[in-house]
Amino acid sequence: MSLKLKSGFEFDYDNLYGEGKVTDADLKSYEADLKRAHEAMKVMREKGFIRAHLSKDGEPEKVLFSQLPYVEEGHLNSPSSMKHLQELTDHVKDNVDVVVSLGIGGSYLGDKVIFDVQCGEFWNSMTKEERGGFPKVYFSGNNIDPQRTYDLIHYLEKAAEVKKCHEGGKLKVLLLVISKSGGTLDTMSNFMVIYDELGKCADIDQEVVAVTDPNMENQTLLKKLAIEKGWPQYAVPDGVGGRFSIFSEVGLTLAACVGFDIQAFLNGAKDMDQACQNEDIWQNPAMLNAALKFAASEKHGRDIEVMMPYGDYMESISMWYIQLLAESLGKQYNREGKEVCYGRTPIVAVGTRDMHSMTQQHQEGRLNKVIQFLKVKNWKHDYKIPNVFPEAKKLADIAGVTMSDALETARQSNADALTGNHRYNATFTLPELNAYHLGELLYMLAMSIAYEGELADVDAFNQPGVEAYKKIMWPRLNELKKEMDR
Numbered sequence: 001m002s003l004k005l006k007s008g009f010e011f012d013y014d015n016l017y018g019e020g021k022v023t024d025a026d027l028k029s030y031e032a033d034l035k036r037a038h039e040a041m042k043v044m045r046e047k048g049f050i051r052a053h054l055s056k057d058g059e060p061e062k063v064l065f066s067q068l069p070y071v072e073e074g075h076l077n078s079p080s081s082m083k084h085l086q087e088l089t090d091h092v093k094d095n096v097d098v099v100v101s102l103g104i105g106g107s108y109l110g111d112k113v114i115f116d117v118q119c120g121e122f123w124n125s126m127t128k129e130e131r132g133g134f135p136k137v138y139f140s141g142n143n144i145d146p147q148r149t150y151d152l153i154h155y156l157e158k159a160a161e162v163k164k165c166h167e168g169g170k171l172k173v174l175l176l177v178i179s180k181s182g183g184t185l186d187t188m189s190n191f192m193v194i195y196d197e198l199g200k201c202a203d204i205d206q207e208v209v210a211v212t213d214p215n216m217e218n219q220t221l222l223k224k225l226a227i228e229k230g231w232p233q234y235a236v237p238d239g240v241g242g243r244f245s246i247f248s249e250v251g252l253t254l255a256a257c258v259g260f261d262i263q264a265f266l267n268g269a270k271d272m273d274q275a276c277q278n279e280d281i282w283q284n285p286a287m288l289n290a291a292l293k294f295a296a297s298e299k300h301g302r303d304i305e306v307m308m309p310y311g312d313y314m315e316s317i318s319m320w321y322i323q324l325l326a327e328s329l330g331k332q333y334n335r336e337g338k339e340v341c342y343g344r345t346p347i348v349a350v351g352t353r354d355m356h357s358m359t360q361q362h363q364e365g366r367l368n369k370v371i372q373f374l375k376v377k378n379w380k381h382d383y384k385i386p387n388v389f390p391e392a393k394k395l396a397d398i399a400g401v402t403m404s405d406a407l408e409t410a411r412q413s414n415a416d417a418l419t420g421n422h423r424y425n426a427t428f429t430l431p432e433l434n435a436y437h438l439g440e441l442l443y444m445l446a447m448s449i450a451y452e453g454e455l456a457d458v459d460a461f462n463q464p465g466v467e468a469y470k471k472i473m474w475p476r477l478n479e480l481k482k483e484m485d486r
């Protein structure tokens with residue numbers, strides 16, 4: 001059983017739904033809730049309203065991520081904002097050597113997905129010509145790790161020296177600083193250290209682009225700095241939380257720096273949004289995914305979701321999904337203030353890598369998981385495994401098989417083995433790993449989380465839990481600073 005869209009995107013739920021799995025009766029018991037959830041999604045699309053959602057300051061706040069795929073005048077993504085992004089592309093292409101993208105959480109994870117899908121692992125080792133004139137890209141701000149920050153700075157200083165010797169001229173570095181709140185410790189501490197160190201290097205020409213909340217009244221620290229220093233600005237718009245921001249200028253600025261097809265990405269999201277407007281659950285991928293996962297959790301105790309893409313460059317999709325699921329649905333109280341401690345636990349896995357480790361637990365451990373596979377149907381490049389060692393029978397036996405067929409055979413075998421031992425699993429299939437299908441997938445997952453928030457009756461758009469440690473940490477940092485100053 002599967003839901004297949006015209007684009008070829010497919011959600012195969014055969015091993016998650018039916019006898020001994022999530023049943024028709026389970027879904028029927030949610031009929032009224034699903035109807036209400038679907039209505040709530042309509043209201044969210046039309047008015048940006050989600051019942052009981054408040055910002056972290058306790059103020060009513062709109063939820064606008066579903067507007068992002070629609071590039072229209074007056075929308076968050078508009079023809080003029082697309083032009084502004086094109087200006088960034090025109091500026092970096094053939095002009096900037098290195099982009100350092102600084103951000104954490106939603107201000108990092110989406111950018112990493114776009115980078116991995118568009119550029120792959122060896123981008124920074126390619127020549128500028130091979131990169132189509134686009135810059136190298138490094139990430140920072142995703143931790144407060146002094147060693148890695150040192151390594152990055154020293155790598156850039158060395159690269160500047162090499163450039164001076166071989167080509168002459170300074171190394172042009174663009175710091176793309178992404179922070180909605182504009183003051184996140186991890187991002188801003190790295191930014192300040194890197195900005196200061198690179199500023200001292202005579203062979204480096206650095207510039208800054210700030211991506212932050214554009215609000216003029218309550219300006220973020222980053223916005224204030226950008227205005228003061230004249231840095232170009234892009235927006236993390238009001239109503240778009242970090243984990244839903246990949247379709248905003250958070251993801252799109254990095255996309256613009258590496259030649260990623262922004263329009264195709266948004267078109268994929270838009271087409272998925274249309275599919276998710278279908279009130280028939282069997283035709284609506286987000287509603288179906290949410291209902292099956294919610295039922296698997298609540299009625300069958302399968303409250304862990306292992307997101308397991310088959311392919312190296314999709315691991316970051318899984319990491320992006322971790323934030324989306326954990327931060328959106330891991331909530332102590334429901335929207336009526338009742339303690340519910342809801343939240344399925346997301347786990348990153350990659351096939352075939354983790355079939356040699358985690359699969360042991362998936363196959364025989366506690367019956368508390370859904371393994372969500374992600375597969376690519378047609379790979380851009382492929383190899384037929386050659387018969388280079390005909391004397392070694394086991395190796396000769398796989399000669400002639402393509403790597404992509406071997407990959408899919410491994411995945412399918414894993415799915416069959418899991419199913420044979422009552423282990424729930426499902427598969428999303430992307431016809432190809434490209435901007436359009438990535439847009440479809442990520443948008444579907446975001447919308448599915450919004451549906452699940454309605455089913456579980458929790459606010460999927462706040463994150464009070466990540467404020468708790470910050471309330472302890474900031475006074476401690478202030479104390480530390482006083483001690484250092486003494």
Ligand SMILES: O=P(O)(O)OC[C@H]1O[C@](O)(CO)[C@@H](O)[C@@H]1O
Binds near residue numbers: 182466
């Ligand atoms: O973009 P900012 O404000 O730096 O926040 C980064 C991340 O930190 C969080 O606020 C959680 O601490 C996430 O919600 C967000 O994606």
